[in-house]
Amino acid sequence: MRVGVFICHCGNNIAGTIDVKKVAEEVRKLPGVVYATDYMYTCSEPGQEEIKQAIQNERLDRVVVASCSPRMHELTFRRTVEKAGLNRYFLEMANIREHISWIGEDKELNTKKAIDLVTMAIFKAIKNKPLYSTSFKVNKRVLVIGGGVAGMQAALDCADGGLQVILVEKNPSIGGMMARLDKTFPTIDCSICILGPKMVDVAQHENIKLYTYSEVEDVKGYVGNYQITIRKKATYVDWTKCTGCGECMEKCPSKNAYDYFNFGVAPTRAINIPFPQAIPKKARIDKNYCRQFIKGKCGVCAKICPTGAINYEMQDEIITEDVGAIIVATGYGLIDLEKLPEYGGGRYPDVISGIQYERLLNASGPTSGHILRPSDRTEPKTIVFVSCAGSRDKSIGIPYCSNFCCMYIAKQAILTKDHIPDSQSYVFYMDIRSPGKGYDEFTRRAQEDYGVYYIRGRVSRIYPKGKKMVVRGADTLLGTQVEIEADLVVLGTAVVASQGARELAEKLHISYDTHGFYVESHPKLRPVETNTSGVFLAGANQGPKDIPASVGQGSAAASKVLALFSKDMLESDPAIAVVNPNACVGCLKCLQTCPFGAIQEEELRGGKKVAKVIQTVCAGCGVCTSTCPCGAIQLQHFTDNQILAEVNALCQR
């Protein structure tokens, strides 16, 4: 065996706290090692060239690279050794950067540990076997989860690219948060006017199959071949018959249903169409408020419906779809007002959230676009906006900035002046964060042209005094306390992960952070990929994002899917579990533990029953190998012998 070892300096990242020359020197003494060197940047072109040269000159048959995490450059070096004529699985990596140099300060100890890790990699490399990938067919259909602006953009781009798209939206209509906005910053163009045509395109596109009021129940399979189970929730209205005339909504006697679309600014009916531009424009019964369901009698909507679409007996429907890739565009949620007691959130009706105010401004909202405060439906003259309500507040576990509140507060303050010319708006802010194109000019316009008072400081308490809400806070620029008697208080509530984000992530095998936001593959270089191949992200489910950023990501995710589907066949990863039928006793414990359903029972000639791994489904997690009582299942590239070689290498030292 002829092993070559390449120790990377990674500039000062590794060489700063590891004596790389000594590591090379020490491992050169090991049996089988015929070449060991160190290099400034092994991943650079000359660095890779050196590996190729060494393979040829020294007739190497195994290569060990000691550098960063294999997640960074394993693929790079696999290609390098392959180009030099070796099987790509003859490469082994030792992670001496993330595992040693970045975390330890003692150079001597670091060097010792580096020698250990590199030695282990050498012993494993010697045991490595050549592996070859097989190719499999790709199902060129894509699932988009979430019908907000990011999901719609992704769906349209995929569909325009000729892919079949399944779009699943959990609410009765597509449109997401953007459909609820009145105007958009910094152009003050009507939100639904620019979103509406997109919604219509989605509904009418021949390549898009739309499931609204539906949720993804289960995800099975792997990149190129996913099986999706979708739950189509019962609407109790036959949508093939419903024309969206809205007569049921007018006559429904249950008038106190919670209005999810309007964030509860005003009640709606138990049977309702969320908003005039809804797509599909169909009615749905809210079981929690419907008298037919609560009291067992009513039936008004069934009597009134001109097409006989009402069906109280309707059940949830389970649908399965096969796709090859998934785009997750599930958007964001907002912190409950109740979690902001210092602002009287949830206690006082005239303390509302920004999105609720948006609905008050909107012509299709519950007040038909007249700003009326919830308590007494009078027009407010003094309005106070509080930015960072919950955001950047470690005490409630939200240390991050919610990204777009500064901008929409400026927009709402401008619109307030348009709606009520004799009104005065105040904005309490920590910093004004307006880094987008035309954004800072916009916040300046609010102050200079619309006379909005910006007060730099935080609000300490909001309390009622007669019909007014007293907002008390600090003006840190003047160094004084200020009290404003407001008619209405609007909180720029913190953005949080959408409801059910964590559960969905677990179904998709993608990661999420402590706040429930999805984690991209690389924060800078792989912003729409996840660590699960074939699953992509778009929009605010990764963290607060405004409309332009969400749309950009929707298109980016679509382009990733189009690139993936540009090939008819995909190569499988050969590092999967393989059963040795001679050693297998057919207990099938592996079948029960496999989290991917990749193992099935097989009958050999002569009737012996053994386990069999479905190559394309196996994700190479290795659970089965530790379950197997007789060592009959071996995970390729991580076999017992290979792992033991590493352990032995470490223990002999």
Next chain:
Amino acid sequence: MAEKEYVYYAGCSQEGTAQEYDTSLRVVLKTLGVSLVEPEDWSCCGSTPAHTVDHVFAAALGARNLAIVERMGRSEVITPCPSCLTVLKKSHIRMVADESFKKQVNSLLDEPYNGSVNTKSVLQILYEDIGLKRLGEKVTHALPDMKVAPYYGCILNRPPEIAQFDDPENPVAMDKVLSAVGITVCDYAFKVECCGAAFGVAKREMVNKLTYKVLSMAIDAGANCIAVACPLCQQNLDLRQEQVNSTMGSSFAIPVLYFTQIIGLTYGFSPKELGLDKLIVNPEPVIHSRIRVEKKEVGTTDTQKKVKREQITHEGIQ
């Protein structure tokens, strides 16, 4: 119920300006089957003056008392005063979290504090240990005319990481305790608004403004009396009410009682036994309506119902 014994750190105020707090909580706790034992040779907690000068010194004053409790073999101490509570809890929490700080503090003490004593307020043990049900069971009298605004002050439940009790912005423990003994409580926004605390000496004008706000907010909420759990709050709201009236042009005469005095009234103790004669603003107008309710060994809700019925009768008579 078997008698329960607590280690009781009274704090200096309870021997001076707030004697009636001490007296009233003692009779109430006795009624509830709670006995108190005081740490021998306890000393002042240092209150606000100590920590404005030096944090190590301030913690040492608190830790000295905690160390005495520790040597009594006890792991819990209660105190009625929020200021003592904050000092004791802060000393404990900081010493447990920071070994070098603990060393610094212990170097000032003859006997070291090892960090094993938890401090609770009297309100907290009434609410959490004794419980609302039992509080209600001992009620013998109703006060149908009394409408209380419970005033918690700044530090009884704040900052949350020190106080570790109730909601920091909208506390409810005192509201619930008073409701449990059949008292009508008013909800208002200034439960934790600052009364000005010790600035009553240095900046009287400011404190007058702050107390004015608290008093007027309570009155606007429909209250005819204020319940407090802090000797300094009591002093600012009660003793300074006359000052407030003269500087702010108001004419307040709203009695400010310790919440334990109110509980005592519902347990049938005489105003004298509860030290009501020590209050500045005369509480007579709100307590003269006190009537006896039929004593029955029943749960809270039944007692409350009973009290409610009595209220109706009383109003009928008037």
